[in-house]
Amino acid sequence: MKKRCCFYPPVMVVIVLISLCCWYPPAAAQDNMKSVDNSDFINPSRSPSVFHHDAHNEKAGITDCNTCHHVYKDGRLVKDESSEDRRCADCHDVKAVGNTPSLRRAFHLRCMGCHATTGRGPVMCGECHQK
Template identity: 40%
Template sequence: MNRRFITPLALLAVLSLVVTGLYLVPAAAQDDMTQLRPEALAPLTRPAALFKHDEHNEKAKLDDCIICHHSGANGVITPDESSEGTDCAECHSVAGGKNQTPLRRAYHRQCIDCHKEKGSGPTYCSGCHDKRRP
């Protein structure tokens, strides 16, 4: 092959790899990202909260799942049982009920109350629900 032809072709191949790499890095970084978007709360007035579970727990020095994934019935939390792996909406209905915290309030209280108690983390709407994000 002609050297004039190989150089632009090689440049195009390298450029393609760089562009592909730039596209894949953010996608891989979102593997740990969870959208807290229960369908029960639709229609949403703000974007879903994005939550990096492992990064959050490492930064907050949380190693006991029960701290966030509580369990219990009739408004009484069972301190030694975890609800890990169970959607909040399975126990909290949208409207709530007798001895039951409504779903939206349960989400907000779980996060905001802990942030206030620890003096760290967002305690206002746009801290978790960023309208600039789709």
């Protein structure tokens, strides 16, 4: 009589299927973001701004990544491109360069700007830069 061992093909298939079901992809980096990284500022005077990336964008109903992660070419906004793989500080220096606003101004214009124009979201310093 033939001996069946655990490497019997159907058993292997079941093992592979079980391990596939138990495998979850790692959470994306922005999933767990709770605040904006302020390490590009020399001696930051405020606490980093609260920003629960995914939860914020869901609550605010923002679906276009390039609402924030924009791309400019020759001074023009490129509509369908996104720079989500780059940091704001990759293009925005602590000091403004030509038409490119400083890093602080870029954040304030984008974040506070939307809150102020939509009347939703915090505009007071201490609401974002919480103790």
